Amino acid sequence: MNSITLPIPFWKMSGAGNDFIIIDHRKPLIPQERMAEFARLVCRRKFSVGADGLFLIEPSTRADFKWRFFNADGSEAEMCGNGARCVARFAYMHGIAAARMRFETLAGIVEATVADTTATIKMTSPHSFRFDRQIEVGGQLFMVHSVDTGVPHAVIFVDDIDEVDMVGLGRQLRHHPVFAPMGTNVNFVGRTGDGFRIRTYERGVEDETMACGTGVVAGALIAAVKGYADSPVAMVTSGGIALTVQFSGKKGTDVDQVLLKGPAHLIYRGELTSESLIA
């Protein structure tokens, strides 16, 4: 099989605790047919760098650049809200794009604005809203809403978010036949005195992550349609960091200009070696 050119410089970044490996791949280093395997190997915690996902930054004829995004399990996904903020700051700091930029994803063109260690993302248009589907898992009935905010999301409002069995319920809902064949990310949203908390079981990480940007957008838009919130909506994620969603247009499913704002932190720079890939 074609070889991988090593060592490979990378940045390790964190968007509210959702962490990523980002590589400037404008000169090809990893053969296309080995990208998924490469992503799975470098995203392993303890055995390699460890991350929720991998971004490869590539040239684009339609925007400032294009990304290839892989979840930790090697599955390629269309969009990632926290990753978009990290990639935007990476591109800006590498001189690949100006502070205001446009980049190509499998979900469409995403616009971003970087400001120091934060970034604001203009999300792709949300679609496929579904409301009030009663789904039984684990002997419990849940009222499930869903929307695609670049990737598919289920949203469930709960009374006590700390009581949710994230792995047990999250896994069953993520694989539920209702969401076949692509599956879904699963978000539990709790309403607190002064706002919202959200916990996400992420497709492709197959676990709860510290934050999920597209999940926060899903939770905020559905809360608005249900009349629980107005723009701007702040949601505190599992890692304790709040992400903010702004949207314009009539309250409801035909919003436009959906903006996600939050941190994009550079944790460290490194070099991937052959030992990063030892299976």
Ligand SMILES: N[C@H](CCC[C@H](N)C(=O)O)C(=O)O
């Ligand atoms: N794991 C998700 C993609 C990343 C979503 C999340 N990390 C975000 O910040 O939006 C999926 O395969 O649907």
